[in-house]
Amino acid sequence: MTNMELLDILGGVQGKYILEAQQLRAGERKPHRLRYMRQLAAVITLILILTLFLNTAPGAAAVEYVKEKVTSLIEALFPPKKMAINVEGMEYEGDYVADGVEPEVTAEAPQPGFAIYYDVDSYTMEKEGDITYIRPYLKSMTREEVLEIYGDFLSSLSEEEQEQQIASLMNPQAAPSLPNCEIEIIHLDIPYAQTASQERAELEGQWEITEAVAGNRITFSMCNGQEWDSPVEVRDYFSDEQGGCFRITSRYYLEAAEGHGVRFAAIVNTFAVIPPQGSADPISDDTP
Amino acid sequence: MEDDQIIKLYFERSEQAIEETDTKYGGYCYSIAYNILTNQEDAEESVSDTYLSAWNSMPPRRPPALAAFLGKITRNVSIDRWRKYRAFKRGKGQIEIALDELSECVGGESAEDTAIRKEILASLNRFLGTLKESERSVFLCRYWYLDSTEEIAEKSGFSVSKVKSMLFRIRKRLYTQLVKEGLL
Numbered sequence: 001m002t003n004m005e006l007l008d009i010l011g012g013v014q015g016k017y018i019l020e021a022q023q024l025r026a027g028e029r030k031p032h033r034l035r036y037m038r039q040l041a042a043v044i045t046l047i048l049i050l051t052l053f054l055n056t057a058p059g060a061a062a063v064e065y066v067k068e069k070v071t072s073l074i075e076a077l078f079p080p081k082k083m084a085i086n087v088e089g090m091e092y093e094g095d096y097v098a099d100g101v102e103p104e105v106t107a108e109a110p111q112p113g114f115a116i117y118y119d120v121d122s123y124t125m126e127k128e129g130d131i132t133y134i135r136p137y138l139k140s141m142t143r144e145e146v147l148e149i150y151g152d153f154l155s156s157l158s159e160e161e162q163e164q165q166i167a168s169l170m171n172p173q174a175a176p177s178l179p180n181c182e183i184e185i186i187h188l189d190i191p192y193a194q195t196a197s198q199e200r201a202e203l204e205g206q207w208e209i210t211e212a213v214a215g216n217r218i219t220f221s222m223c224n225g226q227e228w229d230s231p232v233e234v235r236d237y238f239s240d241e242q243g244g245c246f247r248i249t250s251r252y253y254l255e256a257a258e259g260h261g262v263r264f265a266a267i268v269n270t271f272a273v274i275p276p277q278g279s280a281d282p283i284s285d286d287t288p
Numbered sequence: 289m290e291d292d293q294i295i296k297l298y299f300e301r302s303e304q305a306i307e308e309t310d311t312k313y314g315g316y317c318y319s320i321a322y323n324i325l326t327n328q329e330d331a332e333e334s335v336s337d338t339y340l341s342a343w344n345s346m347p348p349r350r351p352p353a354l355a356a357f358l359g360k361i362t363r364n365v366s367i368d369r370w371r372k373y374r375a376f377k378r379g380k381g382q383i384e385i386a387l388d389e390l391s392e393c394v395g396g397e398s399a400e401d402t403a404i405r406k407e408i409l410a411s412l413n414r415f416l417g418t419l420k421e422s423e424r425s426v427f428l429c430r431y432w433y434l435d436s437t438e439e440i441a442e443k444s445g446f447s448v449s450k451v452k453s454m455l456f457r458i459r460k461r462l463y464t465q466l467v468k469e470g471l472l
Contacts, residue, residue, distance in 0.1 A: 018359055025439075039344075120453060
């Protein structure tokens with residue numbers, strides 16, 4: 001199915017939904033911003049109150065109930081925002097949205113969750129089992145969009161080259177010859193310092209490692225070679241404040257260090273642990 | 289005038305039906321057409337075609353919601369006009385126009401295509417039913433009415449980035465549902 005076909009099929013959706021949306025267009029609904037802010041304040045207050053008696057069964061049940069009602073704790077606590085990033089001397093501002101894993105708020109086995117912001121125009125989040133990935137978003141474009149954005153560049157090419165370029169820009173594919181670029185996030189039930197120390201022993205044979213410690217976060221910056229496509233990995237270990245940790249691995253290659261590398265670092269810096277109690281705190285000072 | 293009365297005028301074959309439709313829904317239809325065509329003259333022609341199509345459809349049809357009925361016709365007519373315009377502009381080569389003309393001889397879609405489209409539409413309606421009202425309206429403002437994210441933000445009171453992120457999440461969920469149901 002093409003996007004045009006989907007647009008066509010959408011034309012047939014139920015009339016009641018069309019009229020409902022028209023009410024919004026016609027301004028027959030109250031603006032949502034104030035309502036949203038009030039809801040957000042109410043949800044946060046409620047969660048803080050419930051935190052006080054979370055360890056009781058009724059408390060845990062109540063938090064579950066609130067979680068169901070707000071649909072997404074991450075959406076409520078981490079609203080979208082704009083972030084500016086300096087890439088090779090140029091400032092890029094993007095729309096950043098938080099996504100991640102909701103905490104498990106049960107009395108038996110509470111599990112922390114996390115939220116992390118990423119640029120929705122450039123990246124996408126994918127979940128594979130217990131592992132979350134943030135990967136480049138290969139956005140397909142219409143021919144008109146390609147001509148609008150790359151018109152000047154394309155006009156300098158021959159007709160045949162133009163068509164080839166247009167086709168590849170309309171349906172971009174990850175180059176199979178290039179190393180993977182992605183962020184991998186996984187939760188481990190071992191304290192962060194212990195995990196880092198164990199993994200360092202395994203990694204030292206393969207990588208040149210630079211270690212940095214900040215609060216309850218340990219970072220290994222690792223490279224292997226000086227070629228343009230030599231692999232680079234950055235591993236961040238964050239305490240989950242429950243005796244376990246989150247390990248975030250950013251993978252790219254040397255030439256992408258100023259592109260994906262800078263963007264990945266900015267993304268990882270927004271990482272926030274959401275404890276099962278529901279209040280989020282990016283980094284705390286406790287040590288395991 | 290109430291919708292029932294306007295529909296009654298169509299059934300009586302009174303030309304006042306068009307006037308009343310234009311008075312009540314002219315602006316609504318024009319806004320849909322203009323969003324698609326971004327040209328005043330073309331949008332006005334699409335609205336006229338909408339009235340003609342409504343005139344030819346009623347009777348026998350008696351739409352339960354006149355606004356949605358007219359909106360759907362305007363959207364279809366305008367997308368069709370946009371497609372032809374694009375084909376003409378792109379074409380000099382006449383392939384798309386010729387194919388379009390030939391589709392009249394072969395009766396359009398195959399039975400299988402029609403069945404798949406119906407399934408996708410049913411899935412879309414189910415999907416829309418699972419969304420919160422605000423999400424559904426934002427989604428349809430964008431992909432049914434083709435309003436810009438800035439316009440949606442202004443009308444809804446959400447920020448532009450909030451609208452973009454809502455759309456992003458909804459598209460992801462829709463994709464997941466269509467894949468799960470074997471429709472992609």
